[in-house]
Amino acid sequence: MTVLRGIQAVLLDIDGTLFSSEDMLxxxxxxxxxxxxxxxxxxxxxxxxPAIMAQIGQPVKKIFQNLLPELAESDRDEIAAQILDDLVKRIEEGQGVHYDGVADTLKRLHDAGFRIFSASNGRKAYVDAILKAAGIDHLFEAVPAIDNVRIFNKNELVACTLQDYGLKPEQCIIVGDRTTDRDAGKANDVAFVATLYGHHGSADEHEGAVATIESFSELLTLLGVN
Structure with missing residues (x-):
């Protein structure tokens, strides 16, 4: 595996990269x-x-627009809010799966001086619950989220993260499993590292990746952390 040089910041998708909620969705x-x-x-x-899993990785409003197109937006928002509350509660109770090596890998990256950010289309309460359940929330410099005011999708989330935290695109990677991760990297000139595990549907979703990893811990080798 070729080591990526000059990287200072790691932007991480959450669902399908650090964590899977598939068993409870x-x-x-x-x-x-x-x-x-x-x-x-x-x-x-x-x-x-399968229909639900196909939507994972999309912004929440788009997920429910695709799953429940016959409902009004206010109705979809009501259902989405109940789902969020239930997901957070279940994660706090220990449901869901944090992928092997996530906590140790992030600690070692953090200790090596890498700046770590989330880059998820998930709602902030959901992402926060996942990170806190694994005891890794303190390793993240920031957990930006779609707010449907300034940020409406992952492309904009990554752009705002770069701007708000003074990050240079060539010094960052985005790690994820779906086309939304790939496209957010491409739109912002950030190198995309694709996970071969997670929720991706086909190899096409990894087109353009500078590297692929079969486990999260392979990030250490990719970034030259011993």
Missing amino acids: LDVYHEAMVDFRKRHGRPETLPDL
């Missing part, structure tokens, strides 16, 4: 949708797990 989504249907008579049909 169907229950969480269906419970919220069924609860809404009991009160409002809709939606008529519920998405299955």
Whole structure:
């Protein structure tokens, strides 16, 4: 594996890179949708797990627009809020899976002087819960999030992170498993490192990556950390 030189900051996707919520998503989504249907008579049909997983990595509003196009935005927002509350509660209770080597790898990167940022389309409460559950939140310099005011997608999130924290694109990498990670890197001239694990659907999502990793701990080798 060729070592990437001159990198000072690592921008990390969360779902499919550090953590997987796949084992609880169907229950969480269906419970919220069924609860809404009991009160409002809709939606008529519920998405299955493959349909839900296909949306992971998209901004939240886009996820629910794609899954529940027949509902009004306010209805989708209500369901999304209930799902967020349930996900955070379950993560705090220990559900979900942090991938092997995440905590140790991030600590070693941090100790080696790398600046670490999240670059997730997930809502901030969700990302914060994941990082705190693994005991790694203190290793992140910042956890920026889509606010639908200044930042509407991952391209803008990465752009704002670079601007707000004085980061030079050529000194950063973005690590992730989906096209949104690849595209955010490309839009901001930040090198993309693709994970071969996670939630990606096909190899096409890794097109243009400067490197691929089969486990999160391989970042240490890629960045020359002994």
